[in-house]
Amino acid sequence: xxxxxxxxxxxxxxxxxxxxxxxxxxxxxxxxxxxxxxxxxxxxxxxxxxxxxxxxxxxxxxxxxxxxxxxxxxxxxxxxxxxxxxxxxxxxxxxxxxxxxxxxxxxxxxxxxxxxxxxxxxxxxxxxxxxxxxxxxxxxxxxxxxxxxxxxxxxxxxxxxxxxxxxxxxxxxxxxxxxxxxxxxxxxxxxxxxxxxxxxxxxxxxxxxxxxxxxxxxxxxxxxxxxxxxxxxxxxxxxxxxxxxxxxxxxx
Numbered sequence: 001x002x003x004x005x006x007x008x009x010x011x012x013x014x015x016x017x018x019x020x021x022x023x024x025x026x027x028x029x030x031x032x033x034x035x036x037x038x039x040x041x042x043x044x045x046x047x048x049x050x051x052x053x054x055x056x057x058x059x060x061x062x063x064x065x066x067x068x069x070x071x072x073x074x075x076x077x078x079x080x081x082x083x084x085x086x087x088x089x090x091x092x093x094x095x096x097x098x099x100x101x102x103x104x105x106x107x108x109x110x111x112x113x114x115x116x117x118x119x120x121x122x123x124x125x126x127x128x129x130x131x132x133x134x135x136x137x138x139x140x141x142x143x144x145x146x147x148x149x150x151x152x153x154x155x156x157x158x159x160x161x162x163x164x165x166x167x168x169x170x171x172x173x174x175x176x177x178x179x180x181x182x183x184x185x186x187x188x189x190x191x192x193x194x195x196x197x198x199x200x201x202x203x204x205x206x207x208x209x210x211x212x213x214x215x216x217x218x219x220x221x222x223x224x225x226x227x228x229x230x231x232x233x234x235x236x237x238x239x240x241x242x243x244x245x246x247x248x249x250x251x252x
Contacts, residue, residue, distance in 0.1 A: 006031045014039065020206050022199070025152040026051045026100060029064065037063050040212045042203050044195065046071035046100070046150050048217050057217045065212040067199050068219050069190070071150035071175070072105050078188050079109055079147050081225065082173045083116060085186060085243060086145040091119040093143035095134055095161065097151035098124035109147070128157035135164040146172040150189075158182065169235040177226035180251060185231045190220030224248040 010031035013021055017039070023029040024044035032041055033053065043066035045051055050072065054060035057068065075094075083089060094109055106122050113120035121143055123134040131154075138146050148154055148161055155175060162183045165172045174180070177187035198218055206212060226249040227239060244250060 010035055020203065022203060024066070026053065029053055029066075033062075033064055039063060040065075040206045042066045042199065042206055042212070044199050045069065050102075054217055057219070059214060060217055061213050063212050065206070065215040065217055066202060067195060068217050069150065069195070070219055072108075074175070074189050074223070075105070075147065075149050076109060076112060078173045078175075078186075079112060081186065081188055081243075082145045082147050082171070083113075083118060085173070085239060086171050086237075087240065089118055089144040091121060091142050091144060093121040093123055093138035093141070093146045095131070095138070095146055095148045095154065096122060096124045097149065097153050098126045099153065100151060101149070125154075128153065128160055131157065131160045132164045135161065135168060135170065139168045139170050143170065146170055148172055148174045150175045155179075158184070166231060166234060169237075171235065171237050177224040177249060180226035180228045180231075180249065183228065183231055185228055185235070185237065187224075187226045189223055191222070191224060194222065195220060227251070 013032060014035045020040040020042060021032055022042050023032050026045045029043040029045060041064040043064055045053060046069050048054045048068040049057060054064055082092060092113060096106060101124060110120040121138060121141055123138055125131055125134050158179055171185050173186040173188060174184045175189050176192045177189060178192045180187040202218060225247045227247045228251040230251060
């Protein structure tokens with residue numbers, strides 16, 4: 001479902017009375033959840049508990065279960081990796097999706113950066129066409145690295161960010177290691193394809209009769225660090241040997 005006419009699309013799905021509905025991200029899941037408490041929902045969102053979509057990971061309750069991506073924790077880990085990758089950085093930026101970004105999460109990232117003696121900049125965008133200007137602003141304000149926060153919108157429109165960041169020669173880290181294969185400099189997290197396989201297994205489990213209320217929400221279990229040396233060369237960036245040795249994938 002797209003964001004336009006979300007309520008109408010959700011209503012159409014519920015009226016069809018399927019055996020289960022696969023949903024995600026948060027806004028789409030919430031739209032369906034408000035219309036049915038009986039059709040099982042298998043969702044994938046950034047943080048299902050914090051978003052209030054389930055009661056707990058172990059016992060979701062209601063009709064919703066699925067996959068929680070651990071995004072708040074991983075955004076923080078990505079920031080740490082970015083700081084390590086940009087030695088001596090005095091200022092870093094985060095690119096946030098204002099449709100989903102929580103002030104508490106952004107505040108935690110800012111506090112962690114300041115604890116390392118680094119000035120944080122928060123740049124929020126609501127639409128994909130705002131991404132290039134935000135990247136340019138980060139560069140103009142002297143950011144030496146940019147953390148592209150977890151967001152469905154920023155993932156779907158990743159090419160915009162990757163191309164602009166490369167053009168202005170600004171090091172950046174992304175939500176999925178898969179994005180490095182498309183020209184991103186750094187990526188850390190679970191593999192996108194593996195998360196989709198994990199969700200497919202959950203769908204099968206529910207269709208075979210498992211109740212979503214008692215089917216624990218799953219989380220990624222394997223995280224990878226990917227580095228693209230081709231992009232590094234294009235923007236004039238060098239990595240330390242220790243970071244390269246820790247990477248699970250290095251594209252040369």
